[in-house]
Amino acid sequence: MWSLVEVIGAPGASFSDGKPLDVVRGGDEGSYRLIINDHGFLDLTEAGDGNAIYANSSILIHNNLPSTSVCLYLHVNDGGVFELMAFASHIAERSSPPSTVQGRLKPLPNVSAEDAAFIDRMMDGRYIPYQNIPESPGKTVGKIKRLGLQYFAFTPYSFQLAMCVYDWTTASFARLVLLKIFEYTGIHPPPFPIDRNSLASQIWTSDWESYGPNDPDYMRSFMMKPAGSLDDVKAQLDRIIKDLHSLSDVENRLLAAAIQSLPRTSVIQHPQLFSGQVDMSQLGLEYFGIEFLECPLNRGPVDAELVIDFADALRTYVAQGKIITTKMVWSFTDKVEDAMHYSNGIVLVANPPENSVIWDNAAYITPLSDDPEKTEYTFMAGTKFEVQSVDNITVGGSPICVINLQPVSEPNTPTLAISKKMIQPRKLGGSQLLDISKSYVHNNHLPHSLHKTAGRRCTCVADQEWVIV
Template identity: 45%
Template sequence: MTTPQSPRWVITQVDNPTGLDVWCSDSESVENVERGGSNISYRLIVQTQGFLDITGIDPNTLGLDMPIIIFDFNNDRMARQAADEAFTVTLSIPGDGTFTVVIIAPSGDGSSIILSGKFKPFPSVIAEDAAYIHDKIDQKHVPYPDVPDAPGKTDEEIRKLGQRLFPWSPHSYELAMCVYDWTTASFARMVFMKVFQYTAMAETPLPLDLPSIALMIWESKWDSYIPQNADYMSSFLMQPANAQDEVDVQLKQVHDELQRFSDVENRLLAAAIAALPRTTILARPYLFSGQVDIYQMGMSRFGIGMLEYPGNAGPVTSALEVEFAAAVATFFQLDSVITTKMVWAFTDSEADAMHYSNGILLIVEPHDPADVDSILWDTSAYVTGLSNDPEKTEYLFPPGSMFRVLAVEQGDNVQVIRLQVVSPVSAARLEGPQLLAALEGAVGQKDVQVQSFRTTVLAGEMTLGAEANRGVAHIVKGSLPGLDHVPKGVPPKTDHILAGRMNGRWCRCVEKHGIRK
């Protein structure tokens, strides 16, 4: 068995005839900085062009006894003989949406391999959306002003993070602020105003289940997040209320503006998620989420968060609610493809997710390589660096994320739902059972692609053809550990009630103190 190699590389030259700005997600200089590490991805950002994700893979972590290193550039891959020193990379940016890289071996004959590809496009950011959120910042509705005892971030810190993470956009500050605001109690607004939309009704704006929204606002009993608290109610553009009918009356007056507020902030949040650096599936083979993340919604409102829920077609006189058993027997059944109305938040350990569970544990695994040729979590982003609590691990999937239901099982006082990421292209083309059949039908092709990679490398050819290129993705996915072999992790050490660090999300600390009713 060969000694595991840590893929390391350094960009020594950028050919950039049009003078475009180039940044790296680690905020270091693009050139002459050694980067790498096994199964770590870096994101280069090129003005007007898009993103280039560079990932190094050590085949020894895949169980391949081969003295090579695999480099991945936006899903185009090459293999190189392993070396103790960093590889030299030359990057060419002609300005037409494409790139070319040359990787030169650090020793031996100094041979080079050339690879060309396309930048991943920037997400769309509407200038009017950014201006609207800026107004909400000026009006003190964003961010949530008082999260007890969480360290939080200053406005200047958020602004600087935006400049580092979203330098391609003139709206970097607003993008960063929307991510930060999600990690505060504001997330309740961003959830309620999404899940309680009748999304299958052909009206603009979409009709809302106003009685249910008012009830959710009124029934909040999280620490200071109660309807008598001025900050909490201001997050819904309202004044403190001492009775539910006061919430009802105010909501009828502000719901149009509140819905616009939510829609705009969710759009900017989705753009930020698309723009943040990616995580390799080798580093995080599964993600976990405790649901429902707002306790008063209960399990009967979990299913309404999917576009496939039949009640989205109305009528508006029918409340949006469906028993969990009914959901999993119909639109959420095995092999169904579901689409989220709202942002879904995940963490990287089962124990952490269970700490925030209110009856449901979601376990999501990466896409099938027959669906998406990628070794990254392409549709989610790690956002802890922008959080108000740096100790809270959080990955976000944007509204409109799609998943195939792999299993729904009864666990220890919790319903365990296993999901797999599905690409919008496949989901639009195939229904759930057809998608399953298509993926299963690709098994033979998978074997051909994996063998093509092995044959290519063993023959000493380090430029990968199309079959061998996708074979890498299959090998990576096939090397991921089974769920039984993934450490469950440990729950947060902090007693969130005593520390006042609930961040708007009810967790199991409330049970220890007898707060939950």
């Protein structure tokens, strides 16, 4: 347990949890993000049986202090350098030298006024957030503004950042996914050309609950009106593609800034994350391979359809030992059961990054979600992963491909000396997934209340559901 008693050189610092600066925190091996305006972020993560606090990439050891009364003092210098000191009690009463560590703050993301103004215009036009969300409590504009001030206090555009995260958790995710995976990212410079025929086809074949080409709200999320044919979708797309592409680019930039800014998650608390893919009902396995910058089809030509055989992708650039880079935002959960619920034949397993006590590439976004019961961790577009293994198994008579991944740190990223007793490798193979699935049974007749269709499709809609028995 610890408390941050004083911050010197950085007035207005605040924790992302919204609680007062000096309240007692810790005791749960969690991670807490301090927002230091005009300077950067400081992630304070408890580990080592409560005797160590990881301050970004520095380790503050306080073995000589009672674990229930650690008082921290932070001094922030120019250039993002900090000094963190730990005392056994209030500084005025200290009787022994403090434990001290120095380090660097993590940089604040840049949020442009132009991007924020663009999002304002999209809100005025009711293109975002998604309108009339079915089966979801949603959030009021006032609530989103308050959460923006809590999580993104460093920028005057906190509301726009919060709104982009909120919008991602709704059915608007379909727009954000499709506009990215159908980009020819190998043809420079940006904005990249788009495989319009495939994009139009995916919009036209959307079909889960109300999310389809006949629904005014779903089509409005694509800046269109309800369509009666594929040709109608194509004609509308030709008219609005430039504005729609701009909406995708701007919202993805702000979403990336928001994910970078949200608190980190401790890998000790959540040692693995899981994702069911491909997470749109009309997208088959043949579209999984185009989600990565390494796909050779990204180089065009622009009239070539962006689709690749799943087995070919696994045999080449998504094979074990390869590095893949996501074109789109990826969402995960912390329970394999939930991932299987959304699976369309693939379960991704994210294992902890090398020598880190936190998931530094992902953020827990549930507090900003349209549904407070939807557990969601989101990786930024452009995240690199190493493919650790690929296993093909059968669960409940259905084939599942289990792909183990590990986030790859950028070059020159400081690492920590992590004890192997603290974080063990947790690669999930086929036998473990089969063991987990033994408590599940295939059921085609679920009551409507169990269908998870608020924003994201699930296998209920395709009559493929896993339920606890």
